[in-house]
Ligand SMILES: NC(=O)C1=CN([C@@H]2O[C@H](COP(=O)(O)OP(=O)(O)OC[C@H]3O[C@@H](n4cnc5c(N)ncnc54)[C@H](OP(=O)(O)O)[C@@H]3O)[C@@H](O)[C@H]2O)C=CC1
Ligand SMILES: Cc1cn([C@H]2C[C@H](O)[C@@H](COP(=O)(O)OP(=O)(O)O[C@H]3O[C@@H](C)C(=O)[C@@H](O)[C@H]3O)O2)c(=O)[nH]c1=O
């Protein structure tokens with residue numbers, strides 16, 4: 001299929017553009033400064049030019065703290081963008097795969113969230129992403145939102161790379177141990193979207209394959225638990241690891257509030273889409289190997 005990917009050098013878009021051709025698809029990725037999905041004219045021009053058979057939106061405003069002071073841009077990219085893509089996709093009759101976030105929940109629940117749980121974002125990023133989910137599905141019901149969390153990869157900015165960078169400079173690292181969730185590797189998320197394409201292209205509106213699905217890695221951990229695994233993996237590859245100190249959220253003030261419970265129940269994606277939550281420890285190994293190869 002001819003697939004239009006929104007995003008080109010982001011974590012998930014990089015993996016999509018590497019993997020789509022291997023799966024037999026033709027892919028093009030668009031991002032600023034060449035393309036701005038908040039512009040209706042640019043979205044329409046991209047559809048007219050590329051005539052895609054499917055769209056995967058892997059673009060977003062992902063700077064969680066900055067979004068608090070930059071709400072207008074966060075909402076333009078994360079809400080208006082998916083809305084415009086949905087409208088253009090509906091006119092063209094093509095399905096959309098979109099990604100959203102655990103941060104649409106407030107994180108006060110005591111168990112993993114299901115798709116039936118009520119969203120209640122506590123920050124601007126989460127609020128803008130929730131608006132995007134709703135606007136996309138209103139504009140194009142033949143769309144899938146994969147709600148994921150804690151995305152990492154060898155490309156782009158993420159917690160793995162932050163830990164490795166700071167870990168080299170500091171003897172000790174303090175990392176929050178009371179926020180629970182599951183890391184998810186961008187290559188697994190790209191593969192999930194690609195696997196869906198043929199089914200979505202054939203399915204009529206109203207088919208149960210459309211809608212919102214939770215998809216993260218497994219098993220659940222905390223940011224501190226994830227940092228332990230990162231530094232164990234780095235040490236196994238000959239890199240010095242700092243002393244890791246567990247702290248509470250209150251010990252690590254940030255501009256935006258993060259949910260304490262980011263755990264997503266992924267059983268619906270397994271049951272309906274046949275997509276399983278991948279073990280993030282395998283993803284971390286791939287990521288650390290890739291980073292080691294590219295280290296100067
Ligand atoms: N990162 C995470 O931890 C999580 C991410 N997600 C979701 O997954 C998806 C992908 O995230 P990730 O790969 O980490 O994102 P990145 O931040 O790595 O990449 C974002 C991409 O969006 C592009 N972009 C930004 N603004 C626009 C615009 N106006 N028009 C077109 N493209 C634009 C960026 O281009 P440029 O580089 O030029 O700015 C970049 O290619 C997003 O929907 C995100 O909300 C969900 C849960 C966790
Ligand atoms: C760097 C650092 C972070 N932390 C904490 C802060 C925060 O609670 C947690 C993760 O930090 P980050 O800044 O990577 O987290 P953050 O940018 O909030 O990551 C989020 O990004 C968006 C896009 C999503 O959609 C979410 O799923 C999630 O991945 O770790 C420490 O405790 N110690 C540290 O040294």
Ligand SMILES: [Mg+2]
Nearest residue numbers: 008009010031
């Ligand atoms: Mg870029």
